Amino acid sequence: MRLALIGVGQAGGKVADAFLEYADRTDSDIVVDALAVNTAKADLLGLRRVPVEKRLLIGTDRVKGHGVGADNELGAEIAADDSEVVMDAVAGMPSHEIDAFLLVAGLGGGTGSGVAPYLAKELRRRYEEPVYGLGLLPGKDEGGIYTLNAARSFQTFVREVDNLVVYDNDTMAKGYDSLSSGFARANEDLARRFGVLFAAGETDGSAVPEQVVDASEIINTLASGGVSTFGYASSPLERKRGLFGGKGRPDTSEATQRIMATVRQATLGRLTLPCEITSAERALVVVAGPPEMLSRGGIEKARTWLEDATGTMEVRGGDFPVPDADEVAAAVLLSGVSDVPRVKELQAVAIETQRSMREVSETADDRLSDLLWSGEGDLEPLF
Numbered sequence: 603m604r605l606a607l608i609g610v611g612q613a614g615g616k617v618a619d620a621f622l623e624y625a626d627r628t629d630s631d632i633v634v635d636a637l638a639v640n641t642a643k644a645d646l647l648g649l650r651r652v653p654v655e656k657r658l659l660i661g662t663d664r665v666k667g668h669g670v671g672a673d674n675e676l677g678a679e680i681a682a683d684d685s686e687v688v689m690d691a692v693a694g695m696p697s698h699e700i701d702a703f704l705l706v707a708g709l710g711g712g713t714g715s716g717v718a719p720y721l722a723k724e725l726r727r728r729y730e731e732p733v734y735g736l737g738l739l740p741g742k743d744e745g746g747i748y749t750l751n752a753a754r755s756f757q758t759f760v761r762e763v764d765n766l767v768v769y770d771n772d773t774m775a776k777g778y779d780s781l782s783s784g785f786a787r788a789n790e791d792l793a794r795r796f797g798v799l800f801a802a803g804e805t806d807g808s809a810v811p812e813q814v815v816d817a818s819e820i821i822n823t824l825a826s827g828g829v830s831t832f833g834y835a836s837s838p839l840e841r842k843r844g845l846f847g848g849k850g851r852p853d854t855s856e857a858t859q860r861i862m863a864t865v866r867q868a869t870l871g872r873l874t875l876p877c878e879i880t881s882a883e884r885a886l887v888v889v890a891g892p893p894e895m896l897s898r899g900g901i902e903k904a905r906t907w908l909e910d911a912t913g914t915m916e917v918r919g920g921d922f923p924v925p926d927a928d929e930v931a932a933a934v935l936l937s938g939v940s941d942v943p944r945v946k947e948l949q950a951v952a953i954e955t956q957r958s959m960r961e962v963s964e965t966a967d968d969r970l971s972d973l974l975w976s977g978e979g980d981l982e983p984l985f
């Protein structure tokens with residue numbers, strides 16, 4: 603699956619950087635072209651991988667390159683005014699090589715959250731290829747305004763894309779020295795997950811997959827629409843390839859067990875957006891690793907297990923041989939999920955925040971009137 607990647611806002615740009623870094627490191631060609639879009643010049647300057655000429659600063663006449671300060675209504679207005687800048691850059695991409703667009707944005711701020719849904723709408727209007735979103739939910743401790751932004755952006759973004767894959771920053775591993783190193787690890791993790799899934803259909807022929815996952819399998823899985831979540835787990839191989847028990851190939855039952863354990867772990871413990879998995883409409887499982895560890899029976903068994911666990915019959919699956927890999931990895935995409943407590947909670951906090959912001963603003967107006975009222979009569983204004 604070959605992508606046109608568009609990172610919007612600071613988080614979106616950093617995730618795009620992480621995808622490009624992953625693609626370079628693994629010599630994969632999943633990213634055909636990448637853009638970074640922002641209202642803040644400093645954020646664009648801070649990127650490392652997105653080429654300089656692909657970094658687009660928008661809204662300069664409104665915010666002069668300083669960002670929108672978590673005001674996502676302003677972000678959406680700027681997108682409506684300046685979307686042509688982005689669409690011109692997209693028109694310069696090699697569209698015949700692209701299977702889909704992927705728009706990445708943090709939903710808690712102002713730029714990504716306001717601009718990405720608008721760009722999705724424009725891309726869908728102009729192109730036949732599917733337009734997917736990758737939306738990053740703010741952590742619960744980020745505060746009311748970020749939650750309100752995320753809830754409002756989420757409902758618009760879902761409507762404007764063909765499918766919205768969600769990553770909840772609360773699922774991020776804890777215990778890092780700083781938030782930025784936590785984010786850096788989260789972004790690498792995201793790039794690895796998408797890398798395994800999207801690279802699966804792009805093998806160069808040196809190791810032929812037994813059960814191919816091509817772009818159409820991914821597109822058909824995501825065609826459920828709505829919201830998706832993404833599981834990933836890996837199991838390191840202790841012994842070097844070719845030395846499995848001195849037999850050259852591992853026991854197939856060992857390979858099957860390993861595949862099953864990894865797929866279960868990916869599905870039950872490591873989703874980007876925790877949810878009730880029985881609410882998924884469709885699923886896709888890809889198992890990556892050295893060819894001798896990809897037992898056909900194991901992958902079939904994992905697929906059947908996923909059918910039972912999710913209760914859906916639309917489960918696609920396949921393998922992704924990586925001859926030099928020192929681990930077996932499983933990527934599990936659950937598409938069209940509808941029972942997601944985190945989204946309900948986000949909406950409840952957002953409604954409460956909206957109510958209290960309105961109250962505070964009304965009270966503040968009254969207090970200012972009290973302050974300006976002299977008590978003795980009206981003073982003449984200067985002009």
Ligand SMILES: Nc1nc2c(ncn2[C@@H]2O[C@H](COP(=O)(O)OP(=O)(O)OP(=O)(O)O)[C@@H](O)[C@H]2O)c(=O)[nH]1
Pocket residue numbers: 610611612613614616617641642645669670671672673707708709710711712713714715738739740741744748771785786788789
């Ligand atoms: N996963 C991940 N999330 C991030 C990262 N940086 C920021 N975020 C999240 O993204 C949200 C939005 O932050 P930004 O991307 O900085 O905001 P922006 O879209 O640039 O908008 P403004 O700064 O308001 O102009 C935050 O609430 C964080 O939860 C990152 O590198 N990785």
